[in-house]
Amino acid sequence: GNSVTQMEGPVTLSEEAFLTINCTYTATGYPSLFWYVQYPGEGLQLLLKATKADDKGSNKGFEATYRKETTSFHLEKGSVQVSDSAVYFCALSEPILMNRDDKIIFGKGTRLHILP
Amino acid sequence: GAVVSQHPSWVICKSGTSVKIECRSLDFQATTMFWYRQFPKQSLMLMATSNEGSKATYEQGVEKDKFLINHASLTLSTLTVTSAHPEDSSFYICSARGRGQNTEAFFGQGTRLTVV
Numbered sequence: 001g002n003s004v005t006q007m008e009g010p011v012t013l014s015e016e017a018f019l020t021i022n023c024t025y026t027a028t029g030y031p032s033l034f035w036y037v038q039y040p041g042e043g044l045q046l047l048l049k050a051t052k053a054d055d056k057g058s059n060k061g062f063e064a065t066y067r068k069e070t071t072s073f074h075l076e077k078g079s080v081q082v083s084d085s086a087v088y089f090c091a092l093s094e095p096i097l098m099n100r101d102d103k104i105i106f107g108k109g110t111r112l113h114i115l116p
Numbered sequence: 117g118a119v120v121s122q123h124p125s126w127v128i129c130k131s132g133t134s135v136k137i138e139c140r141s142l143d144f145q146a147t148t149m150f151w152y153r154q155f156p157k158q159s160l161m162l163m164a165t166s167n168e169g170s171k172a173t174y175e176q177g178v179e180k181d182k183f184l185i186n187h188a189s190l191t192l193s194t195l196t197v198t199s200a201h202p203e204d205s206s207f208y209i210c211s212a213r214g215r216g217q218n219t220e221a222f223f224g225q226g227t228r229l230t231v232v
Contacts, residue, residue, distance in 0.1 A: 036223075043122075043209065044223040089160065093221075104150060104211065104221050108159040 002027045006090045006107035013080055014115050021075040021110050023064075023090035031094040033057075033066050033073040034104070038087040047075075047088070082114045118144045120212050122224025129200055129231055137195045137227045139210030145190040146212035150221065151183070154207040166193055200231040 006023040013019060025031065035047040035057070048057030053068035062077045073090060090107040119142040129135050139149060151163045164180075166172035166187035174180045182204075184196040193212070197204055207228050213221040 034220075043225040044211075046220055046222075049220065103162060103165055105162065106152075106160040 002031070002092060002094055002103075002105050004090050004092055004105055004107035006088075006110055008108070009087075009111040010113055011110060012113040012115065015082055016079045017114075019075070019077040019080045019084075019112070021088055021090075021112070023073045023075065023107060025071050025073065025090075025092050027071075027092055027094050029094050031092040033064070034091040034093065035062070035064055035073070035075050036089040036091060036106075038089065038109070040086070044089065080112075080114050082116050085112055085114045087111045118142075118212075118214075118222045120146075120210065120222045120224045122210050122227055124227060125225060126228040127230070129229070131201055131231055132199055134196055134198045135200055135229060137197075137208055137210070137229075139193045139195070139212065139224050141191050141212045141222070144212075144214050144222075146193070147190065147215050148213050149187055149193040150211040150213075151185060151193075151195050152209045152211065154209055154226070160209070163195075197229065200229070202231045205229055205231045 003026045032051045034049045036044045037047045038044045048059040050057040050066035056065045064073050064075045087109045089109045091104050093104045121140045123138045149166050152160045154160050162175050163178045164172040164174045164185050166185050168187050168190050172185035187193040207226050209226045210224040211221045
């Protein structure tokens with residue numbers, strides 16, 4: 001079945017460091033890919049998404065490129081800030097045409113700590 | 117973005133009682149709603165998917181008689197944890213999305229359930 005694998009945390013970086021959080025997926029068709037972020041004490045919110053191969057999603061300085069050949073959607077940011085400390089979830093959505101149940105499947109999440 | 121409201125934010129109940137959690141989409145019609153359980157170390161487990169007006173589709177290993185899901189309208193889904201036990205204590209999160217394939221899902225704030 002469909003699945004998402006992302007690097008385990010926690011990841012601890014200093015402010016202004018370069019960030020990469022790896023994410024790979026397994027899917028039978030052509031999924032959409034997402035990164036969600038969960039700030040402390042809050043619910044999940046969409047950070048960025050890409051719906052087809054070679055698309056690049058970007059938001060708040062974060063980027064991720066949909067790589068079909070490597071089935072990856074790695075999250076990157078050139079210079080992280082303390083306010084980026086949160087849990088990041090990679091996810092995929094693949095429509096199941098017969099019954100409308102297009103599920104969103106999440107990775108286990110990666111906790112990111114940014115030190116001032 | 118769209119707003120999904122989840123209520124209550126936290127609840128404490130006695131073992132053996134039932135608890136109902138509501139998930140409302142406030143400014144869009146949610147044709148599909150998802151219920152997740154978030155375990156310690158932040159992994160999100162999809163429990164079930166519900167489409168308005170039809171029975172929920174439960175993931176393997178999730179007891180449908182214990183976790184009753186009702187999606188009676190395009191703006192409301194409920195999760196009832198029946199005969200709750202301490203092992204049901206967890207963080208439950210709902211998510212809603214509108215019509216169309218690969219549309220964005222919006223998340224509720226989550227409900228912290230503690231069974232004593």
